[in-house]
Amino acid sequence: MHEEKCSHIWEMVDVIPCFIITEKCYHCGKIATYFSTEHTPPIEEYREGVHLWNFMGSAQSIKFNLKCTKCDKLEKFDELLGVMMCTGCDEKCEVNVLLKKLEPKRTWIYVAFGYLPIDEKKQLSPKQISILEDYFNQRRKSSKSTIKIVSHKLVNNIANCYAEIIKDVDMLCLTLPEK
Amino acid sequence: MDQYFYHAHEIIKERCDGSLKCIRFCPTQALRFRKEITFLSDLCIDCGECIANCPQHVFKPIISTVDDLKSFKYLIAIPSPILYAQFGLNIHPTIVNQALKQIGFNEIADISKTSDELGFALLHHLKTHPDIRPLISSFCPSIVRLIQVKYPNLVGLIEPIDVPREIVAKRTKQIYSEKLKINPKEIGVFYLTPCPAIFVSIKQPAEKKSSWIDGAIPIRDIYSLIFPIIQQLLDEKDKEYQDTFHFGKGWGVLNYISRSVGLENCLTVTGVQNAKMVFDDIVSSKLRDIDFIEALACKQGCVGGAFCMENPYISRHNSIFLQKKYGDINPFDKEKVITNYNEGYYFLEHPVLPRPTRSFNPDISISIRKMKQKMRISSKLPQKDCGLCGAPTCDEFAEDCVRGEAEPTDCAFFSDEFKKGRY
Amino acid sequence: MAEEFRLNLNIKKIKEVLKADVVQGKKLLSTKINGVYASDLVSDVLAYSKSGSVLLTGLCTKQVVISAYLSLFKAIIFIRGKKPNKEILEFAEEKNMIILLTENDMFEACVKIANADSNSISNFVKLIESVEKKNTIIRKFHIDGQDFSNSGLLSTQIKSILQNIGYDPYLIKRVSISAYEGEMNVVMHAKEANLILNANEKEIQIIIDDRGKGISDIELAMQKGYSTATEDQRVLGFGSGMGLPNIKKNSDELKISSEVGAGTKVEMKFYVIQE
């Protein structure tokens, strides 16, 4: 009842910088992702049950929760690894079909991705996704366009997805940029 | 205050290579280089420094051409005495006049007799008006404009007597229209000029509604037309010519106004920068015992005009020796001059008025604020007057910034290129 | 030459404007800095090489500090309340790096530093935007006694300032004459003097305060033709005894006070009549 009354205005809280680590098991071909809050991301390979996880890459990112400024309701986003903008790379992908439909209205689709593999780990609930969508659209203020957030479950093949993920790749590389 | 000012030059922007030479030479700081060369019309006094100093000939003087003469039934030339000084010592002015007649002028008017007459009128004026001192000659149109623009509080000192070329034009038009019984408008009076400024004084006189002169032709254009004819005439030796030519007392050299009247407390100054120095002294009342100032914008006077062929020192020498060799001084009727003077025949139609000064704002209090801003900006500038910003001095640049005509970052010393060490 | 227009800042000034905490290098606050660099990319920090600069970054890792050290930065400012760990602080201490922490975000921090730097472009540009509140021009000039070669320059300068503002030409003429006479009096009779020009929309005031022998009888000095100019000065054409009477003739108010052996103070006023 309480939730029904409050039209939440969200703000970002508990922002923690961290790394998204991607690993792959070369035996079964599965890809797994997780957060690390260590200062330097771990890169060693290790065995976990039937899998032998190999380090594939890391990127700087953040973990955060959303809190309503009016009723103080806290919504945790432990299962969210990041968002990526769909660029329509795969014709068969459901996200792409949706984007084609919404693009004339300037509605952009972002995929909220969580832990991999999808079927083995806990995922964001549809309610959490809609809260996230509300949050971003609230922030956009007087925008002529809107954001639609979808679950990464909709993505046809996440390993081949070319969506633009918001993460800080190469943030800590120590090589000189080429002029 | 958007008054239109006529100028006797046009800018051919395509020729400009941005060397900024002109900007440094302009004595009234009227030129700016902002992406392309431009000039501030209200500040320009048509001294011709930019025309003379631009290596790319970006500034093209606007002058009458021989074609302009065709619209008149009867043509009269008033040669500046400087014309005769362009030729060698063995060429008598009468030969030059004959050559002028051969290229199509019906009559050649003589200016030096009138000069002497006006000199005497000036002397009379000085005697009868002992309060206003020093008077400044109205002869040079650039100087008159310099005073209007930069020394507005000196306009009252400009001599109220008109210049010889105008009086001659006025007189000849009257005489010939009566003699030939034609409309004065059908008589074309052309001045053969050593400088572009004269052209401005014809198109937009500072002291009368319209000039008596119909056009001006540069000496250098005339020179190329008559020089072959003069050589022909010299070959036909012993040919009789009527010697009706008069040499004035000073005749085409410096000091000639004062020389012709025998003024003693008299200064002669040439070059705009030098004239400014003298005018500054007048403003602070430093010049106390001077009666008359003959100021000419060109260095060495009119012999240094931009349209002269010969270099100023040679033509000056020619001028002096021509007079010594052939000179006879024509007496004039002094009584008649005084009568004319009293009748107001010689006077300017109306006094020369100051041009609106370039203040920031008609409201003094706003203007003061802008001035303070200018001073503060100026204090930040390097004061090197390098000119790279397109303004001649750091001070002018600060002013342009306050007026919104320039961006402070146009200063090379503040630009990114400077910081990167490209300058 | 380039140096003149470089930054004019030290760490202490930055600390003050950002209200920053100095967590490392408290003794090095007077260090002058040559530039400011704002970036989060470690690779870019490495590419930037202007020694003696300060780095503004939101990335609080040891790699950043190492790169900053390699690029000869003198100080690092961590923005938005980022706190370095012990490892970073130890490294910084070892390499004499100064570390500051501020709550400002990157833009605020940049703006505050730019505002503090009196030589920055923004400050220069702001001169244009700023609106002057007081509408009085005050200019101070210095006159040297016996400096005949520069005599008259000052009154010319004053004349062009007034002309630029747009006062009535005849008022300007009166002011320039008086300023010139005042200036010449100093050049001829005093050791040195200060001339103050004070101009607003109601009046123009000139105060000349000299150090010299003073005037014993002001009334006598005010008489036309009275002059104490030396023979040398007369030969040069100065000292016609027109000085003070001429100022009196041209100004609307004139006040002279003098102490023999100390100096003379001449205050003149000219009223501005606006149409």
Place this chain on the structure above:
Amino acid sequence: MQLIEIIEKLNLKTLTNVEERNVEGVFISDMLSDVMTNAKSGNLWLTIQTHKNTVSAANLVNLAAIVITHEKEVPQETIDLANRFYVIILGSDLSTYELVSKLVGIGLTP
């Protein structure tokens, strides 16, 4: 302040299509996660990141425009992506700090 005005005054290069937008405030960071967390709608984003995922971040929080400082070359794929999603990318040859200095000069202050 209007974006077009800023482009003109600061002499910025327009790398993508430009439309009239209102600019409210400036945000400086090279971290996309930082943009997602702290940048505000209508901000002008000053960065040296030229990777195409900057477009993704700018679109998500509805930034007015991205300004790439330090004369950095922006890859064509970034520009193409930006044009498709109506994200404006501008370029400047000044450093981030120098550009801020100029922004303040034209009156864009925090």
